[in-house]
Amino acid sequence: MPKKRKNRGRHKGDKGKEPLVHCDNCGKLVPRSKAVRVTVPYSPVPADLARELEKQGAIIPRYYVTKTYCINCAIFLGIIKVRPEDERKKKAPLTKSAPVRSNVAAVPPVAKPAQAQQPVQSSSQGTQSQ
C-alpha cells in the first residue's frame, strides 16, 4: 500500500497503542505522537505595556506555555504547513521555530541601539523638567 508520509503522520514507530491527548484549541482527542506541541512565551501583561515598563526598569516575568494542537488546528494556526507531495516523505522539523529564532537573533543588534537611545532622551527630559 502506498504511503502518503514516511512516518504515516506520526512518530510512534511500531509501538502499538498510545494515550490520547486533547487539542487545546478545539478539544479533539488526538494520539499523542500525532499531536503538534508548541512552546510559546506567554505574558499576562500586554506587549506594548510590557515594553514601556521594561524601559522604566521593571522586570516582567515570561512564562512559557506548551500547547498541544491537532493537525487541523496546527495548520489553521500556521504552525505547520501543507507541503508539496515530494517533500512529504522527508523528515522535517517544525519549520516555524527555526526561522523565527534566526529572525530574533538578527533583530536585537538593530533594536539595542534604539533602546539605548530612548532612555538617554527620557533622562534628558527628566533633567529639563527638574
Ligand SMILES: [Zn+2]
Ligand atoms: Zn484542534
